[in-house]
Amino acid sequence: MATLELYQVCKHFGASTALTPTSLQVADGEFVVLVGPSGCGKSTLLRMIAGLESPSGGEIRIGGHGVNAQEPSARDIAMVFQNYALYPHMSVRENLSYALKLRKLERAEITRRVDWAVDLLGLQPLLARKPAELSGGQRQRVAMGRAIVREPQLFLFDEPLSNLDARLRNHMRVEIKQLHRRLGTTTVYVTHDQVEAMTLAQRMVVMNHGRIEQVGTPEEVYAQPASTFVAGFLGAPPMNLLAAHISTDGTHVLVDDLAPLPLPAPQPALAGRAVTLGLRPEALLPAVDGRWPLTLNLLEALGGELLLHGSLGRQACVLRVATTASPWREGDTLRVDVASTALHLFDAASGQRLAP
Amino acid sequence: MGGSRAAGERLPGTWFRGRWLPWLLLAPQLLVIAVFFLWPTLRALRDAFYQGDAFGLSEEFVGLRHFAHTLGSAEYGHALLLTLAYALLTSALSLAGGFALAVAVEGLRSGRTLFRTLFLWPYALAPAISAALWVFLFRPQVGLGAGLLEHAGVHWNPALQAGQAQALVLATTVWQLLAYNFLFYGAALQSLPPSLLEAAALDGARGWRRVRDVIWPLLAPTTLFLVVTDLSFVLFDTFGLIDVLTQGGPDHATETLVYKLYEDAFRNFDQGAAAVQSLLLMLLVTGLGVLQLRLQRRRVPA
Ligand SMILES: Nc1ncnc2c1ncn2[C@@H]1O[C@H](COP(=O)(O)OP(=O)(O)O)[C@@H](O)[C@H]1O
Ligand SMILES: [Mg+2]
Numbered sequence: 001m002a003t004l005e006l007y008q009v010c011k012h013f014g015a016s017t018a019l020t021p022t023s024l025q026v027a028d029g030e031f032v033v034l035v036g037p038s039g040c041g042k043s044t045l046l047r048m049i050a051g052l053e054s055p056s057g058g059e060i061r062i063g064g065h066g067v068n069a070q071e072p073s074a075r076d077i078a079m080v081f082q083n084y085a086l087y088p089h090m091s092v093r094e095n096l097s098y099a100l101k102l103r104k105l106e107r108a109e110i111t112r113r114v115d116w117a118v119d120l121l122g123l124q125p126l127l128a129r130k131p132a133e134l135s136g137g138q139r140q141r142v143a144m145g146r147a148i149v150r151e152p153q154l155f156l157f158d159e160p161l162s163n164l165d166a167r168l169r170n171h172m173r174v175e176i177k178q179l180h181r182r183l184g185t186t187t188v189y190v191t192h193d194q195v196e197a198m199t200l201a202q203r204m205v206v207m208n209h210g211r212i213e214q215v216g217t218p219e220e221v222y223a224q225p226a227s228t229f230v231a232g233f234l235g236a237p238p239m240n241l242l243a244a245h246i247s248t249d250g251t252h253v254l255v256d257d258l259a260p261l262p263l264p265a266p267q268p269a270l271a272g273r274a275v276t277l278g279l280r281p282e283a284l285l286p287a288v289d290g291r292w293p294l295t296l297n298l299l300e301a302l303g304g305e306l307l308l309h310g311s312l313g314r315q316a317c318v319l320r321v322a323t324t325a326s327p328w329r330e331g332d333t334l335r336v337d338v339a340s341t342a343l344h345l346f347d348a349a350s351g352q353r354l355a356p
Numbered sequence: 357m358g359g360s361r362a363a364g365e366r367l368p369g370t371w372f373r374g375r376w377l378p379w380l381l382l383a384p385q386l387l388v389i390a391v392f393f394l395w396p397t398l399r400a401l402r403d404a405f406y407q408g409d410a411f412g413l414s415e416e417f418v419g420l421r422h423f424a425h426t427l428g429s430a431e432y433g434h435a436l437l438l439t440l441a442y443a444l445l446t447s448a449l450s451l452a453g454g455f456a457l458a459v460a461v462e463g464l465r466s467g468r469t470l471f472r473t474l475f476l477w478p479y480a481l482a483p484a485i486s487a488a489l490w491v492f493l494f495r496p497q498v499g500l501g502a503g504l505l506e507h508a509g510v511h512w513n514p515a516l517q518a519g520q521a522q523a524l525v526l527a528t529t530v531w532q533l534l535a536y537n538f539l540f541y542g543a544a545l546q547s548l549p550p551s552l553l554e555a556a557a558l559d560g561a562r563g564w565r566r567v568r569d570v571i572w573p574l575l576a577p578t579t580l581f582l583v584v585t586d587l588s589f590v591l592f593d594t595f596g597l598i599d600v601l602t603q604g605g606p607d608h609a610t611e612t613l614v615y616k617l618y619e620d621a622f623r624n625f626d627q628g629a630a631a632v633q634s635l636l637l638m639l640l641v642t643g644l645g646v647l648q649l650r651l652q653r654r655r656v657p658a
Binding site: 050051052071072073077078079081082083085086087088089098099102103 | 549551552554555556557558559560561562565569570573574576
């Protein structure tokens with residue numbers, strides 16, 4: 001196990017920049033998730049850690065040692081690929097033991113490690129099969145087995161669950177989490193799926209356009225998104241982002257011509273500024289004497305909860321209400337209240353978080 | 357009426373209403389097949405069982421006599437063994453060489469396109485033309501290659517030395533096949549999933565181990581395909597090459613099955629023997645063709 005440190009690591013492909021200079025520290029045994037939309041540079045970053053791409057600049061350290069000049073196999077890491085990348089001509093057992101054979105481990109040690117991984121992941125019935133004879137979930141498990149038998153300093157996962165169906169994805173997600181609990185190996189996990197990121201991460205790194213938008217625990221990032229990008233990326237449905245501005249005395253936020261919403265604390269510095277008001281769907285509560293009128297366009301019943309799509313003033317907005325039967329119908333106008341502690345303010349131009 | 361409508365408006369069925377039209381369209385192809393394939397095949401089948409007199413005036417039915425005679429003759433046995441050795445050796449050499457070259461070029465940091473283009477040339481040449489090049493290079497006393505060999509102390513005269521003639525045919529064939537195999541292996545290498553090679557890099561498979569444990573097995577479908585194509589090329593498409601290089605000589609040293617067939621038919625005017633040999637060759641071609649189709653159908657999923 002080891003720490004991982006990135007100092008000003010960047011990557012250019014020809015004239016295009018896949019990753020702007022990026023720094024990140026991962027503690028020993030930590031599970032860090034890189035999350036962001038497709039094309040934001042997550043894989044590029046992970047592949048540079050693995051040594052499959054060489055950085056255009058900056059330094060990568062594993063366990064305190066600079067590894068920029070080291071080959072992938074010398075870095076003592078294991079990687080699980082999105083398409084699993086199992087050797088199609090080898091049996092499951094051969095796939096698991098191949099790296100160990102190359103390292104010239106003793107046969108008894110190889111057997112011990114393979115048996116251990118096989119037990120841990122329940123691969124016993126599959127050992128003699130070829131990858132083509134396995135289901136997606138089984139391949140995924142073999143790929144994880146191939147990573148853990150190496151007992152590496154660092155696990156790297158690149159969207160390992162995106163080729164699985166939703167049910168299996170949930171199941172494997174739990175397995176990966178339990179595996180990390182048991183092994184405690186430092187892990188960097190790449191995904192574009194915010195649910196995976198929120199549930200797996202001890203710390204998550206939200207990326208966009210080749211740079212880090214925010215680093216923090218899932219709770220921190222969810223509660224205090226650093227930008228409208230992060231706010232809009234996390235949560236399903238995502239946070240409502242409404243064009244608004246601050247009253248001239250800095251005590252209220254005004255959305256269109258709706259009733260002014262008091263700020264939890266006065267913000268004199270922001271007086272009169274154009275802002276983006278962020279409200280989570282669950283922060284808007286239907287109430288008979290609510291502050292704002294909401295015109296309901298569409299109802300979505302999700303079993304335990306209800307999504308209300310409507311408009312606040314002239315802006316679209318979603319509410320999440322924990323109820324099974326809807327007392328409302330599409331076309332109704334209901335009144336909603338805002339918990340004033342639950343509001344987020346972002347700069348209207350840059351999208352950066354302003355307050356609270 | 358047809359001209360008054362746009363083509364896109366026509367129903368598909370209205371195009372082929374006539375019964376004669378499909379046949380008319382097929383006719384050129386059918387004619388070619390009939391003239392160049394069916395008719396000669398039928399002639400060969402017939403000739404294999406008949407014996408004409410010296411002046412071509414009369415013929416008599418001789419049953420399996422031609423077959424017995426051909427299969428029992430030492431010359432045919434010799435040509436058969438020679439052909440097998442020739443086919444196996446050239447295929448093996450050019451497969452190994454093509455694979456090694458493709459792997460080496462794929463591993464280059466720069467200049468890949470240049471090498472690919474250069475290695476393609478031999479494939480682009482017709483066998484007879486590459487043979488002419490080699491004749492030119494290895495003409496005793498004057499050829500560049502011949503000069504080098506003389507310089508190395510070899511007394512070079514393929515017109516008299518059986519071994520040298522065989523080596524020359526072998527080298528020319530390998531030279532041509534190598535390009536073909538290189539091309540196919542190169543394309544197959546490029547279409548391997550990159551993540552597999554990356555997984556191998558992470559596992560620490562390098563150099564020879566990487567080639568032996570990962571790349572070679574992954575290219576097995578290509579190898580199977582090339583074995584069959586190479587064999588059929590060597591067995592059936594090297595007539596022109598041998599004709600230009602050695603004319604089957606010296607003393608039958610480079611007389612393969614196809615060349616012997618030609619000799620018997622057009623030099624010795626032994627119609628019966630030639631017919632039998634062409635039938636046997638056709639069996640071989642068909643066998644290889646079936647094998648190839650089989651292999652292509654069950655390509656290993658990557
Ligand atoms: N080998 C490459 N050559 C050129 N551009 C690349 C290469 N790999 C990635 N990129 C570009 O770098 C950017 C980031 O890619 P990637 O790291 O794969 O994104 P992600 O994994 O977040 O979806 C993308 O714009 C992609 O097109
Ligand atoms: Mg990616």
